[in-house]
Amino acid sequence: MNYTSADLGSIAFRKAFFDGYSKKQVDSLLAKIIEDYNEMNNSIHELKCQISTLNETVQHYKVLEESLQHSILVAQHTAEQIKANACDKAKNIIEEAEIKAQKIIGDAANEARNIQVKYEQLKNEVYTFKTKSEALLQAQMDVLKQLFAE
Numbered sequence: 001m002n003y004t005s006a007d008l009g010s011i012a013f014r015k016a017f018f019d020g021y022s023k024k025q026v027d028s029l030l031a032k033i034i035e036d037y038n039e040m041n042n043s044i045h046e047l048k049c050q051i052s053t054l055n056e057t058v059q060h061y062k063v064l065e066e067s068l069q070h071s072i073l074v075a076q077h078t079a080e081q082i083k084a085n086a087c088d089k090a091k092n093i094i095e096e097a098e099i100k101a102q103k104i105i106g107d108a109a110n111e112a113r114n115i116q117v118k119y120e121q122l123k124n125e126v127y128t129f130k131t132k133s134e135a136l137l138q139a140q141m142d143v144l145k146q147l148f149a150e
Contacts, residue, residue, distance in 0.1 A: 005037040 008030055 005034050005041065008034050008037060 011030065
């Protein structure tokens with residue numbers, strides 16, 4: 001821009017003796033030019049204010065975007081940690097269940113052996129009782145035979 005509105009207002013033309021310009025027309029033209037310049041300067045000022053506001057808004061949204069991206073990263077990291085913890089917990093539960101199952105199986109096997117041992121003991125006791133009972137009965141039969149044989 002060559003002239004400001006103030007520069008245009010202070011311009012003075014020299015008067016020529018012949019074929020000079022009409023002062024009224026020149027002043028009128030300069031007044032219109034000054035008015036146009038003032039409007040243009042006001043428009044430029046308004047546009048600069050709008051640009052400034054828009055830049056602030058863009059900056060605000062950039063900050064929000066960065067914050068959201070950070071939040072997403074934190075959420076992804078947290079989700080991965082939760083998933084890893086869940087997998088670890090599942091492994092621990094399975095291991096504990098397998099250990100308990102082995103203990104139950106071992107206890108059941110011991111119980112079965114103990115029952116087998118008791119069964120064998122009772123079987124032997126029944127056999128011994130049967131044998132003693134047969135011997136006692138045989139002895140009483142022999143006594144009876146002797147009594148009747150006499």
